Amino acid sequence: MIDLYYWTTPNGHKITIFLEETQLDYKINLINIAKGEQFEPEFLKISPNNRIPAIVDHSPTDGGEPIRIFESGAILYYLAKKTQQFLPTDIQGEMDVMQWLFWQMGGLGPMLGQNHHFSHYAPEKVPYAIDRYVKETERLYGVLDEQLxxxxxxAQAYSIADMxxxxxxxxxxxxxxxxxxFPNLKRWFESIQNRPAVQKAYDIAKNLKTEATITEASKKILFGQGRR
Structure with missing residues (x-):
């Protein structure tokens, strides 16, 4: 059994997609990041960076103690190794997947996150910041379009990089x-969108009814996080 600590963000969806693709036994534990539940001491024991997702695998392959993992890229890598799925076993194939996984973790996610923030959530509109991150998003989309x-x-086959x-x-x-x-990206996007496991992952998110209005109080929690 895997305990998944989750909220309906892009990083959360990554893990439910993998779990639905592999049909691993898992339980969702909601962490309402708009209410600050990511700062609860019990969650910080699993995810010291106070971010979702995180997992606890109660049945690791070595038969040892439960394994706690935070950071979505590390979780995907761990689960791929555990199940021996969606990650090639040859070194060239594995590195082909891993470099794109790191590209997403280090570039695509952070830059698009800043796009979201300055375009939709920042307390004041900063034209330079909006323009900077929209253009960087366009550049990254172009990189992906060329790759596809x-x-x-x-990579060479459907993998944790796509997820x-x-x-x-x-x-x-x-x-x-x-x-x-971005025609190549569009074709790929529609292909992934039509996968049953992907649809199931997003249906789970809808059924959890976690959508909530972002209030000034929640903005202070989400965007005013200092050391606590």
Whole structure:
């Protein structure tokens, strides 16, 4: 059994996609980040960076004590190794996947996150910041579009790289991007969108009814986080 500590963000969706693809036995534990539940001491024992997602695997393959993991990229890598799925076993294939997983973790996610923040949540509109992150989003979309020019998936086969990237492309309109401008990316996006496990993961999110209005109080929690 895997305990998944989760909220309905792109990083949260990555893990439910993997778990639905592999049909691993898991239980969702909601961490309401708008209410500050990510700062609760019990959660910080699992995720010291006070971010979702995180997991506790109660049945690790070595038969040892439960394993606690935070950071979505590390979770995907761990689960791929555990199940021996969605990550090639040869070194070239593994590195092909891993470099794109790191690209998402270090570039795509943070830059698109800043796009979201300055375009929709910042208390004041800063034209320079909005323009900077919208343009960087466009550049990153272009990198992905070029990568997908002659292949069906980001690496040689459907992998944890696709699972990591897809949830960040879902809100493309919010990011001021038109998928029609990136035909290879659009084709890939629609292919991933039609996967049953992906649809199930997003249905789970809808059924959890976690959508809430962002209030001034929640903004202070989400965007005013200092050391606590």
């Amino acid at each position: 020019k002659d292949r069906e998936y980001i 990591a990237v897809y949830p960040w492309i879902v809100p493309h309109q919010q990011q001021q991007q038109n998928l029609a401008d």
